[in-house]
Amino acid sequence: GHVSCGLLSGLGHCWFALAGKRRGLAALKKKNGGKFPTHAKKVAPVAAATKAPRMYPADDVAKPLAVNIVRKPAKLRSSITPGTVLILLAGRFKGKRCICLGQLPSGLLLVTGPFKLNGVPVRRVSQAYVIATCTKVNMPSVDITKFSDSYFKAAESKRVKKGEKEFFDEPKEKKALPAEYIANQKALDAAILPALSAELKGYLSSRFTLRDGDRPHLMKF
Amino acid sequence: LDQVVKMPFKRYVEIGRLALVNYGEDYGKLVVISDIVDQTRALVDAPDMTRKIESFRRLTITDLKVDIPRLASKKVLTAKLAEADTFNKFAKSSWGRKLARQEAKSNMSDFDRFKATAAKVKKARSVRKVFNQLKKAAAKK
Numbered sequence: 001g002h003v004s005c006g007l008l009s010g011l012g013h014c015w016f017a018l019a020g021k022r023r024g025l026a027a028l029k030k031k032n033g034g035k036f037p038t039h040a041k042k043v044a045p046v047a048a049a050t051k052a053p054r055m056y057p058a059d060d061v062a063k064p065l066a067v068n069i070v071r072k073p074a075k076l077r078s079s080i081t082p083g084t085v086l087i088l089l090a091g092r093f094k095g096k097r098c099i100c101l102g103q104l105p106s107g108l109l110l111v112t113g114p115f116k117l118n119g120v121p122v123r124r125v126s127q128a129y130v131i132a133t134c135t136k137v138n139m140p141s142v143d144i145t146k147f148s149d150s151y152f153k154a155a156e157s158k159r160v161k162k163g164e165k166e167f168f169d170e171p172k173e174k175k176a177l178p179a180e181y182i183a184n185q186k187a188l189d190a191a192i193l194p195a196l197s198a199e200l201k202g203y204l205s206s207r208f209t210l211r212d213g214d215r216p217h218l219m220k221f
Numbered sequence: 222l223d224q225v226v227k228m229p230f231k232r233y234v235e236i237g238r239l240a241l242v243n244y245g246e247d248y249g250k251l252v253v254i255s256d257i258v259d260q261t262r263a264l265v266d267a268p269d270m271t272r273k274i275e276s277f278r279r280l281t282i283t284d285l286k287v288d289i290p291r292l293a294s295k296k297v298l299t300a301k302l303a304e305a306d307t308f309n310k311f312a313k314s315s316w317g318r319k320l321a322r323q324e325a326k327s328n329m330s331d332f333d334r335f336k337a338t339a340a341k342v343k344k345a346r347s348v349r350k351v352f353n354q355l356k357k358a359a360a361k362k
Contacts, residue, residue, distance in 0.1 A: 087331070097331075135332040203335045221331045 074107035
């Protein structure tokens with residue numbers, strides 16, 4: 001019940017009304033049976049007895065700060081999704097239109113021609129070197145787990161120091177692509193090609209070029 | 222005057238005249254002249270915008286006109302426009318169709334552009350084929 005607070009008008013609120021909300025030290029003691037609530041003292045674990053090290057470094061070497069970087073793959077443009085037709089802008093396949101399969105953990109995009117249509121194999125490409133068109137292919141669910149970043153890493157070749165003799169020698173034979181890679185490409189294309197219409201196949205077979213009168217800053221891709 | 226003076230002008234600025242905004246935020250909008258402010262400005266209105274003052278410099282007047290009173294209310298304006306089907310009349314006119322064609326072209330995607338070129342090439346090939354056949358036949362005679 002609320003009691004008239006004429007005598008306690010100096011206080012902001014009625015003392016009785018705030019009985020349940022008292023937070024002063026006296027209230028704490030009262031809630032804990034006359035004593036302040038305490039935590040049990042933390043006992044430090046006894047460190048195992050270690051021998052003093054034999055050597056101390058001569059100079060105090062600054063310890064580098066701990067690096068706790070979590071590397072995330074590059075943020076993908078919202079216009080790029082699996083099945084988007086991309087125009088490659090640089091490299092061997094510049095101008096070619098290819099299909100995006102997804103983003104790899106390294107941040108690069110996984111892309112395929114399909115090889116049969118335009119010669120672009122299963123490949124990694126950076127999204128910075130790509131124009132995403134608004135054309136999307138209705139992709140059948142393709143298993144792209146085998147195309148990881150390590151799949152594309154070139155085999156580590158031992159760099160032989162070129163002596164004068166080697167410099168004038170014939171260049172080594174180009175290494176043929178292992179049959180496994182060719183088979184993977186064929187399997188991937190066989191899965192994707194049926195989903196493409198004849199028009200789309202013609203589209204992917206052609207290259208993007210700029211001609212007289214084209215205004216790329218006004219074009220909608 | 223008994224005789225009607227033959228004016229070279231056919232489109233007049235008047236209450237109810239439809240105009241196209243050719244500059245500014247409302248670029249491309251079809252508006253109706255609701256009232257004249259002075260020599261250079263008019264009060265323009267359209268069913269989906271707040272009535273505003275626009276300079277005549279920013280307006281291109283069209284052939285179309287609706288019969289509305291000066292400062293017609295939005296309700297009256299919308300009703301009269303719907304009754305005369307003015308916006309559709311403009312869209313069907315060659316001016317309206319040209320604007321629609323320009324917009325469609327600017328909104329073409331890369332795939333659309335490819336399809337357009339492919340169609341043009343196909344048509345040109347078939348025409349040239351027939352032409353060459355006729356040419357050969359004429360040369361034989």
